[in-house]
Amino acid sequence: MRRFTWFNATALTLGFAFLYLPMLILVIYSFNASKLVTVWAGFSTKWYGELINNDAFLDAAWVTVQVGVVSSTFATVLGTMAAYVLVRVGRFPGRTLFSGMIYAPLVMPEVITGLSLLLLFIGIGLDRGIFTIILAHTTFSMCYVSVVVSSRLVSFDKSLEEAALDLGCSPFTAFRLVTLPIIAPAVISGWLLAFTLSLDDLVIASFTAGPSATTLPIKIFSAVRLGVSPEINALSTIMIGIVAVGVITASIVSKRAAVKQQQDEQAAARAT
Amino acid sequence: MAQTVFAPWEDPNEKPLIQFKNVTKRFGDFTAIDNLSQDIYTREFFALLGPSGCGKTTMMRMLAGFENPTEGQILIAGQDMAHVPPNERAVNMMFQSYALFPHLSVWENIAFGLKRMKMPTDQLTNRVEEMLRLTRLTKFAKRKPHQISGGQRQRVALARSLARAPKLLLLDEPLGALDKKLREETQFELMDIQEKTGTTFVIVTHDQEEAMTVASRVAVMDEGRIMQVATPAKIYEEPNSVYVADFIGDVNIIQGKAQKTSADGYDIHWADGHEPFHAKTSLGLADGQTGFIAIRPEKITVSADKPEGAMNAVKGQIVDIAYLGNMSTYHVKIPGGLVIKAQAANTRRLSRRAFTWEDEVWLSWTLTAGSVLSE
Numbered sequence: 001m002r003r004f005t006w007f008n009a010t011a012l013t014l015g016f017a018f019l020y021l022p023m024l025i026l027v028i029y030s031f032n033a034s035k036l037v038t039v040w041a042g043f044s045t046k047w048y049g050e051l052i053n054n055d056a057f058l059d060a061a062w063v064t065v066q067v068g069v070v071s072s073t074f075a076t077v078l079g080t081m082a083a084y085v086l087v088r089v090g091r092f093p094g095r096t097l098f099s100g101m102i103y104a105p106l107v108m109p110e111v112i113t114g115l116s117l118l119l120l121f122i123g124i125g126l127d128r129g130i131f132t133i134i135l136a137h138t139t140f141s142m143c144y145v146s147v148v149v150s151s152r153l154v155s156f157d158k159s160l161e162e163a164a165l166d167l168g169c170s171p172f173t174a175f176r177l178v179t180l181p182i183i184a185p186a187v188i189s190g191w192l193l194a195f196t197l198s199l200d201d202l203v204i205a206s207f208t209a210g211p212s213a214t215t216l217p218i219k220i221f222s223a224v225r226l227g228v229s230p231e232i233n234a235l236s237t238i239m240i241g242i243v244a245v246g247v248i249t250a251s252i253v254s255k256r257a258a259v260k261q262q263q264d265e266q267a268a269a270r271a272t
Numbered sequence: 273m274a275q276t277v278f279a280p281w282e283d284p285n286e287k288p289l290i291q292f293k294n295v296t297k298r299f300g301d302f303t304a305i306d307n308l309s310q311d312i313y314t315r316e317f318f319a320l321l322g323p324s325g326c327g328k329t330t331m332m333r334m335l336a337g338f339e340n341p342t343e344g345q346i347l348i349a350g351q352d353m354a355h356v357p358p359n360e361r362a363v364n365m366m367f368q369s370y371a372l373f374p375h376l377s378v379w380e381n382i383a384f385g386l387k388r389m390k391m392p393t394d395q396l397t398n399r400v401e402e403m404l405r406l407t408r409l410t411k412f413a414k415r416k417p418h419q420i421s422g423g424q425r426q427r428v429a430l431a432r433s434l435a436r437a438p439k440l441l442l443l444d445e446p447l448g449a450l451d452k453k454l455r456e457e458t459q460f461e462l463m464d465i466q467e468k469t470g471t472t473f474v475i476v477t478h479d480q481e482e483a484m485t486v487a488s489r490v491a492v493m494d495e496g497r498i499m500q501v502a503t504p505a506k507i508y509e510e511p512n513s514v515y516v517a518d519f520i521g522d523v524n525i526i527q528g529k530a531q532k533t534s535a536d537g538y539d540i541h542w543a544d545g546h547e548p549f550h551a552k553t554s555l556g557l558a559d560g561q562t563g564f565i566a567i568r569p570e571k572i573t574v575s576a577d578k579p580e581g582a583m584n585a586v587k588g589q590i591v592d593i594a595y596l597g598n599m600s601t602y603h604v605k606i607p608g609g610l611v612i613k614a615q616a617a618n619t620r621r622l623s624r625r626a627f628t629w630e631d632e633v634w635l636s637w638t639l640t641a642g643s644v645l646s647e
Binding site for chain 1: 336337338357358359363364365367368369371373374375384385388389416418419420421424432433436
C-alpha cells in the first residue's frame with residue numbers, strides 16, 4: 001500500500017473541492033431562510049415547502065419523468081438491436097458506414113441535433129409537445145445505449161448462443177432466453193444512462209418542446225434568467241439527492257454481487 | 273462364443289450414419305476442408321485428430337449446422353443437411369468452453385433442450401433426473417455453473433447435450449480444460465457413457481493420447497484433408513505416411529534408398545558404407561526410390577554388444593538420456609549424425625543402470641518392427 005504523503009492529501013482535497021464545492025454551496029443555500037441567495041440568514045426548510053405548492057415546477061418534473069422513462073425505453077430497444085447487428089452479423093455491404101452513423105450523434109453538437117430535429121418536425125407538420133421531446137431524446141440516447149451494449153456483446157461468448165441453437169432454439173428464442181438475460185446488466189445500465197441523459201438535456205429539449213410541455217431543465221433555466229431563487233436551490237438539492245442515492249445503491253448492489261460470485265467460485269474450486 | 277469385433281466400416285452392407293461427399297469449405301481464400309469424403313457409422317466413437325488449423329473443428333461445425341459446405345454434400349441418416357438449421361438437427365454438440373448458461377442452474381441447463389421439444393413436465397423431470405444420475409450430478413442440481421468445479425461443469429455440458437437423446441453427439445475438445453489426472457478418468461467415463469447410451473460420438477481433439485484411448489477409429493487430419501483413418505492400433509502400428517507416423521507418438525524416421533529383395537522385403541540403404549536396414553512391407557516401391565523406415569522407440573533394443581542374428585543392428589553413442597521413471601529414453605547418435613531414440617524399461621534401480629552418457633551401444637530391431645513408407 002502507498003504511503004499517505006502531504007502531496008497526496010493536497011491533491012485529493014483540491015480534486016474533491018473542485019468537483020463538489022459548487023454543489024455543496026448549492027445544497028447549503030437551499031436551507032437559507034433569506035430570499036436573497038447570497039446572504040445567509042439562518043436555517044430553514046421553507047423553500048422545500050413552497051416547492052411542493054409550485055404547480056409549474058411539479059408539472060415540468062412530471063413531464064421530465066415521462067419523457068425520460070418512455071424515451072430511454074425506446075432508446076434501449078433500438079440501441080440494443082443496433083448493437084446486436086453490429087457485433088453479431090459479420091460483414092455486410094455498408095457495415096462501416098452504418099456503424100459510423102450510429103456513433104455520429106455522440107460527437108455531433110447538440111445544437112445541430114436539436115435544430116435538425118426541429119426542422120424535421122416543422123417539415124412534416126408535427127405539433128411540438130411531449131411526443132416530439134420523446135422522439136428527440138430517443139434519437140440521441142440510443143447511440144449511447146448501443147455503445148454500452150455492444151461493448152458487452154463483444155466479450156459475450158458466442159458459443160452460448162450456438163449452444164442454444166443446438167439445443168433447439170430458433171435464433172429469436174436463443175436471444176430471448178440466453179443472450180438477453182446474460183447481457184441484462186449492460187442493457188439496464190444503458191437504460192439508466194439514457195434516462196440520465198434525458199433528465200439532463202436542456203438544448204435538444206428546448207428545440208423540440210412546445211408550449212404544451214416543458215421539461216424541468218427548461219423550467220429551471222428560464223427561472224434562473226429571472227434571478228436565482230432559493231426554491232431552485234431546493235429543487236436542485238432534491239435532484240442531487242435522488243441521483244446520489246441511485247448511484248450509491250447501484251454500486252453497492254453490483255459490488256455485493258461481485259463478492260458473492262467470487263466466493264462461490266473459490267468454494268467451487270476448493271470442492272474439486 | 274467369440275466376441276464379434278465392432279467394425280461396421282468393414283461390413284459392406286452397413287449403412288453409414290454420416291456421409292461427407294466431396295465436401296469443400298472455403299473461408300474467403302482459405303480452404304479449410306479440401307474435397308473430403310468420409311463415412312461414419314452408427315455407434316462409432318470417431319476421433320478427428322490434427323494440429324490446430326487442420327479443419328477438424330470446421331468439419332464438426334458443419335455437422336452441427338453452424339457452417340455450410342461450399343461444395344459437396346453432408347448426409348446424416350441419408351438426408352441431405354444442406355438447408356437444415358442447427359435447431360432442426362438430431363445432432364447435439366458439447367462445446368469446448370462448455371457454453372453452460374450462467375444464469376440457469378445445473379438442472380435448468382440440462383432441461384433447456386427438453387423444454388424446447390415441448391416435452392410434458394413429468395417426462396421432462398424424469399429425463400433430467402436420469403441425466404443427473406448418469407453424470408453423477410444429482411447433488412449439484414440446484415447450483416449455478418460458477419458454483420461448481422471444472423470437472424463438474426464438463427459433466428453438466430455432457431448431460432445437457434445428451435438429454436435430447438441425439439443420434440449424433442459432437443464433442444469439441446471436451447477435456448481440454450481439465451488437468452491430466454481428471455482428463456484420464458473422464459476419458460473412461462466418456463467411453464462408458466457412449467456405450468450405455470449407444471449414441472454415435474464424433475470427438476475433435478489435438479491430443480493423440482486422448483484420441484487413441486477413446487476412439488473406435490481415428491482420422492488424422494492435415495490442411496483440410498484426412499491423411500489416414502484407422503483403428504488406434506493400426507494408426508500406431510501401420511501409419512501410411514511420415515506425417516501420420518510423426519503425429520502419433522514418438523517415432524524415428526530413417527530416410528534411404530529402397531531396394532527390393534523379395535516379394536515384400538526391402539533393403540533401405542541409409543548411408544554409404546553401412547549395411548542397409550531390412551524391412552517388410554506390402555507397399556510397392558521401385559528400386560532406387562526414396563523410402564522411409566518409421567520405427568517406434570520402444571521397439572528398439574539397446575545392448576552393449578552386437579546381438580547375434582539381429583536383422584537390423586547399428587552401433588552408436590549415447591548423447592542423452594531422458595529418465596521418465598518407469599522407463600528411460602536413450603538418444604543414440606549413429607554414423608551419419610542421425611540421432612535415434614530408443615526406449616528401455618527401467619527394470620533395475622537407477623544406480624545400476626547399464627549405460628550412461630558417451631557409452632558406445634548397439635541398437636537392434638526385428639524385421640517387422642518398423643514400417644516402410646514412401647511419403
